[in-house]
Amino acid sequence: MWEEGTTPLVQIMLALVENMKKSGNPVGVSKDKLSAWARGLEQGKGSLVLYSGCEYQLVPYFLPLVDRLKKSGLVDSKLLNLTLRLKSFGLDVVSMFASLSAKDSEYYNELVRKHLLLLRKVKSDVAFLNDELYPGTLLYEFGFFEEFAEHAKKVSKSFKERGVKTIITISPHSLEMLRSVYPSFVEGFDFEIIHYLELLAKYASNLRLAVKEPTAVTIHDPCHLARSMNMVEEPRAILSLVRGLELREVPFANKRWTTCCGAPIETFLPMLSEGIAQRRVKELKESGANIALTLCPFCHANLRNASLSSGLRIMDYVDFLGRCMES
C-alpha cells in the first residue's frame, strides 16, 4: 500500500498501520501469543478487570524490529525493503524474529502475570479478559484517526460484551487512551478507568513490604503518567511503605519534569531514540541509586537496552514490589 519511493520513515509507519488493520496490533502478533501470559490462571468473573492492553506482550516483537531498523541505517528504502521484507500486506515481524522474540516474550508475559497477582493480593475479585484487544494507541499517535476510531469501537464493544464496569490499566498509554481519548471517539464509553497504582495506593498499607537488605531505588516517571495523567505521588507513597528501602530522586528531571526515554520514536528514528535513552540512563544514575523502576513497558525496554553496560539496573515497578512482599 505504500508507494515505491516513499521515505523509509513513512514506509515503516504505513506498514505498522496496515498490520493494525489486519491483525489488530502493529506488529501482527496472533491472539494466542498475546494471551499466553494468562495460561493457568483463574480468569475470575466480576466486572472489575485488569486490562493489559497487550502492551507488555508486544514489546518483545518491537525490540528485534527496532534493532534491525538501526542496522539498516534507515537511509535507503530499497535496502530497507530487503532487510525488513516489507510485504504488500504489512510487515511480517512475527515470523522474521520468531526466535529472538521467544525469550523476551516469557519475560514480559511474566510481568503481566505479576501485575495480576499483586492486584489480587489487595483485591481478590480482579478478573481479566480472554482475547484482549490492543487499544490502538499507535494509530492515534501516528494521526490515523479514522482507523483509530474504528478500532476503538471494537475495543469498547469487547468490554461491553463481557459486562465490564471498571477497567484497571497497567500502562500509562492504556490509561491515557481509555480515560482521556476514548470518550471523544466512542459514544457511550462509560467505563470506570483506573490505574493499578490508584488501587494499590488505596490498599497497600495492608501489605507487608520490605527489602531483605538496604536498597536504594529511583523512579523513572513515564511522561504520559506524570505529565498527562498527573500521577506522581502514588508510586512514591507505595514505596514509602517498603521497610528498608530508600527512594532517591533524580535531580531536577523527576515527576512532572521527567525526561522521555526515547521510545516514542524508536521505529522512526531508532538511533536517536537510543541516544535519548542513554541520556536518560545517565540522568537516572545521577540519583545515586543503582536500580531504576519503570512504570511503562516501552520505557522499560528502551531504558534496559540503553543501560546494559551502565551499572544501572532497570526494573519494572511491579516486579520490584512483588519481590518486596513478605509471605
Add this chain to the structure above:
Amino acid sequence: MKAVFDEYYHRLMNAFQNENIALAIERATASYRSNVTKALTKYPHTVELAKEVRSIKERSVERWEELLKEAMDNIVSNKGQAYFAKTAADARKIVGDLVGNGKVVVKSKSLTSEEIGLRQHLQSLGNEVWETDLGEFIIQLLNDEPMHILSPAIHVPREEVAKLFSRVMKESIPAEIQEEVRAARRFLRNMYTSAQVGISGANIVAADTGAVFVLENEGNARLVTGLPEKHIVLVGIEKLVPTLADAFKVAEVTWRYAQYVIPSYMSLIGGPSKTGDIEKVITYGAHGPREYHVVFMDNGRSELAKDPELKDALYCLRCGGCMYECPVFSLVGGRFGHRYFIGYGAAWELAVSGLEWAAPIAYTCLRCDRCKERCPVKIDTAKIVLRIRRLFAERCRSSR
C-alpha cells in the same frame, strides 16, 4: 515529499553524530535552568503574569486584523510608514524596494527575517548585509544555519570561532571568548557607521500607539535601529497586542523565561528620529533614522489563527526555554526543525513551508510534553503535533 524527508533526515543524523552539539547544549541547558530558576525565584509573580500573557495573546491573535489596522494607522500618524505583506514574497519585495541596491545593511537578530531568507534576498539585489548579533554573525560567516533561536551559534566552540574570525578579519584572533567578542565589536563598528539601512525584528507591537518593542542584551539592536538613516522593522502579525500595558507584560514574561532578571536593553520605537529644538520646528532625522518603516507579515499566520489546534503556536514569545527541555533538541539542536525548531515548530513550518516540511518534524517529536511544562504560555505541542500527523495521515490515505 521524499526529497524533503531525506534532506531533513540526513541533516538530523549528521547533527546527531556531531558530539559537539550535544555537549554544548548540555552545558547551555544546565546554565539556562539555573538562571531561569534564579530569575523566577526572585520575581515569583512572573508565573502568574505568564498566565495573563497567555490570555492577552489569545485575545490578540483572535482579532489580529483589527489590531493590525490600529497599529498601522498609529505608525503612520507618528510619521512612520506601515506595510502589510501577505506572503514571504510580498515581504521580500517591500523590503527589497525600500533598501534598493549597492547599500550596506546591518541587521539585528530576527527569526522572521530568517523565515523569508531576507539576508540572502538583499544580497542577491547587490547589497552588503551584515548580521550583528554575535551568534548570527558567526552563523553568517560560517554560511551555516542557526541552531537555537536565541543562541544561534550554540554549537560552535571558541576554537572554531577564533579560526573563523582570524580568517575573515585577516588578523590573528586568539581562542579566548573575551578577545573574540572584542574582535567582533571592532569589526562590526565600521559596518554600523557605513550602513544606510538598519533592519530589525520586533518582540512586541502595541497597537494603541504603534510602538515596537525590541529586547536584547548585546546592544547591537540599538545601533541597528539607531544609527543608519533608514530603519526597517519586519514583524509577524502575531506580535501585535492591544496596548502598551499589555506589551510591557509580554516583555517581562519573555525575558524572564529567556533566563534574564532584566535584559540589558529594551528599545521602544515609536517613529523616526526627530527634534523641535530649533524654533520648535519638528525636523526628522536628528541623530537617529530619518525614515522608519514597519512591515507586518502574514505568511501563513492567519491560517494558523483559524485552526483551533494550531493557533497555540502563534502565542510563542520566542523565549527559547522549551528547547532546553526537549530531549531531541538536546542531541541535535536546531536540526530538529527547519526554519522553526522542535515540536511546536511543525505548526510554523506548516504555515511558512508546507506539510512536507512540517510532517518529518511532527514525526520526530516525542510528544512527551516537557516543553509545555517550561512554556510560559503553555503551548500545547503534543496537540499541535498530533494535528499535523493527522494532516499527513490524510495525505497518505488520499494518495493511495
